[in-house]
Amino acid sequence: MKAVITVVGKDTVGILAKVSAVCSEYEANVVEVSQSVLQDMFAMIMLVELRKKNFGELSATLEKLGDENNLKIHSMHEDIFNSMHKI
Amino acid sequence: MLETRDILETINMIDNENLDVRTITMGISLLDCMDENIDKACQKVYDKVCLSAKNLVKTGEDIEEEYGIPIINKRISVTPIGMVSAPCKNKDITKFAKALDKAADTLGVNFIGGYSALVQKGFASGDKELIRSIPEALATTERVCSSVNIGSTKAGINMDAVKLMGQVVKDTAELTKDRECIGAAKLVVFCNAPEDNPFMAGAFHGVGEADKVINVGVSGPGVVRAALTKCGSHNISELADVIKKTAFKITRMGQLVAQQASKRLDVPFGIVDLSLAPTPAVGDSVAYILEEMGLEGCGCHGTTAALAMLNDAVKKGGVMASSRVGGLSGAFIPVSEDAGMIAAAENKYLDITKLECMTAVCSVGLDMIIIPGDTEADVISAVIADEAAIGMVNSKTTAVRLIPAVGKKAGETLNFGGLLGYGPVMELRKGSPSKFIGRGGQIPAPLQSLKN
Numbered sequence: 197m198k199a200v201i202t203v204v205g206k207d208t209v210g211i212l213a214k215v216s217a218v219c220s221e222y223e224a225n226v227v228e229v230s231q232s233v234l235q236d237m238f239a240m241i242m243l244v245e246l247r248k249k250n251f252g253e254l255s256a257t258l259e260k261l262g263d264e265n266n267l268k269i270h271s272m273h274e275d276i277f278n279s280m281h282k283i
Numbered sequence: 284m285l286e287t288r289d290i291l292e293t294i295n296m297i298d299n300e301n302l303d304v305r306t307i308t309m310g311i312s313l314l315d316c317m318d319e320n321i322d323k324a325c326q327k328v329y330d331k332v333c334l335s336a337k338n339l340v341k342t343g344e345d346i347e348e349e350y351g352i353p354i355i356n357k358r359i360s361v362t363p364i365g366m367v368s369a370p371c372k373n374k375d376i377t378k379f380a381k382a383l384d385k386a387a388d389t390l391g392v393n394f395i396g397g398y399s400a401l402v403q404k405g406f407a408s409g410d411k412e413l414i415r416s417i418p419e420a421l422a423t424t425e426r427v428c429s430s431v432n433i434g435s436t437k438a439g440i441n442m443d444a445v446k447l448m449g450q451v452v453k454d455t456a457e458l459t460k461d462r463e464c465i466g467a468a469k470l471v472v473f474c475n476a477p478e479d480n481p482f483m484a485g486a487f488h489g490v491g492e493a494d495k496v497i498n499v500g501v502s503g504p505g506v507v508r509a510a511l512t513k514c515g516s517h518n519i520s521e522l523a524d525v526i527k528k529t530a531f532k533i534t535r536m537g538q539l540v541a542q543q544a545s546k547r548l549d550v551p552f553g554i555v556d557l558s559l560a561p562t563p564a565v566g567d568s569v570a571y572i573l574e575e576m577g578l579e580g581c582g583c584h585g586t587t588a589a590l591a592m593l594n595d596a597v598k599k600g601g602v603m604a605s606s607r608v609g610g611l612s613g614a615f616i617p618v619s620e621d622a623g624m625i626a627a628a629e630n631k632y633l634d635i636t637k638l639e640c641m642t643a644v645c646s647v648g649l650d651m652i653i654i655p656g657d658t659e660a661d662v663i664s665a666v667i668a669d670e671a672a673i674g675m676v677n678s679k680t681t682a683v684r685l686i687p688a689v690g691k692k693a694g695e696t697l698n699f700g701g702l703l704g705y706g707p708v709m710e711l712r713k714g715s716p717s718k719f720i721g722r723g724g725q726i727p728a729p730l731q732s733l734k735n
Contacts (some may be wrong), residue, residue, distance in 0.1 A: 230287060252348050276536065
């Protein structure tokens with residue numbers, strides 16, 4: 197499955213490294229990364245490919261990582277965005 | 284690649300604007316559970332419900348986790364028990380309610396709907412017994428919901444049933460007076476009841492439906508309001524367009540969840556119900572959408588027009604987003620379940636007369652309205668008759684869910700907690716309709732042409 201990981205928060209050193217480390221831990225291959233600054237906020241979006249069974253744990257670990265670093269990290273199935281924003 | 288803006292918009296909807304799938308409801312036919320022996324019939328009902336829906340809650344939770352969308356309720360609707368219980372003569376029909384309640388408990392669903400009867404044109408064998416048993420059934424169970432359809436555009440209004448239901452609503456509240464009269468919050472009186480409605484308390488599984496079916500109810504008043512907040516000084520046609528686009532997105536999410544649930548449970552997909560279903564959470568209110576359009580308070584003049592536009596735009600946006608649409612589809616206006624409605628009722632912007640007027644253009648009817656405990660049964664019947672007449676003439680679903688607050692007067696409050704919320708006791712109009720209600724009979728079906 198493909199999942200979209202979004203990271204939003206104040207820009208700090210090593211965000212990308214920390215998130216990528218978690219991805220590699222759960223064998224999630226990063227397919228695409230985009231990064232932007234919106235209203236002084238750092239926003240990174242990653243598209244990753246991983247095994248379905250790893251998704252629950254990846255999602256929980258990333259959320260915890262977000263809490264520890266004052267970031268909002270969401271991981272969601274790619275299909276949600278495709279169905280909501282594409283006809 | 285997906286647009287960054289779109290991704291952030293979706294996440295913001297879920298995080299800050301209370302976007303969720305309100306319910307996945309599995310409809311189960313119980314027509315093959317009939318038996319002259321009531322205990323055998325109840326056992327068949329319990330077994331069939333438990334077998335059919337054994338993976339419902341787990342599947343809902345899996346989809347929730349995998350897709351990151353909150354799915355608030357997993358529920359079940361069944362064939363109206365009035366039909367299933369018909370062969371069981373002179374027996375305690377509440378046994379069916381207990382069997383359903385036990386099944387709901389075993390499965391972990393929060394409501395099971397279908398303790399119902401369809402009597403718009405007359406009472407079939409077993410219907411009257413079922414209706415009379417509703418107060419006890421709702422008082423002795425926790426998760427069972429009941430509904431009675433007393434009218435339709437094609438049949439007219441069964442005024443004998445209307446008279447009966449006034450007393451049933453009152454008795455149901457009385458029997459649960461130690462629990463904030465909660466029984467009455469689980470009882471809906473319908474005109475033109477839809478057979479594929481996934482929302483409680485009015486859900487039942489119509490006789491024309493498949494053996495099992497998955498219906499999904501979406502939500503999202505918070506999302507619509509947030510979209511309107513960004514509109515500034517747009518004119519009304521532009522607002523309608525924004526609502527349509529938002530409803531489209533909300534419904535697409537519901538459609539995705541419905542298809543996944545249907546596939547995983549191996550049960551046919553029925554419909555997506557395009558409803559704006561509020562909750563008492565601030566920011567999840569239909570009343571606030573109306574106020575966002577420029578009304579000082581929900582209930583002031585202009586509210587009916589604003590609601591009509593909202594209801595229509597939600598349907599127009601949603602219809603294209605789903606392959607099959609049904610249920611109640613539109614904007615709900617329950618008083619106690621909507622923070623903005625509660626505030627409007629407390630501030631006297633909203634009264635029963637304006638609410639009745641609003642129901643002519645909303646998707647359901649007089650919903651979750653708390654009335655004084657000493658209201659006479661005939662007055663409740665008359666409220667039901669008025670509301671059913673609006674539905675009958677306008678070929679739309681209308682419903683009445685009134686909660687007589689036993690021992691309380693206008694101005695006091697009743698608090699159910701949870702999704703059912705709380706609200707002030709609202710005053711009804713003066714005068715007695717007793718003679719009119721006492722006549723019984725049938726209001727004939729209305730003419731469908733010469734519509735002025």
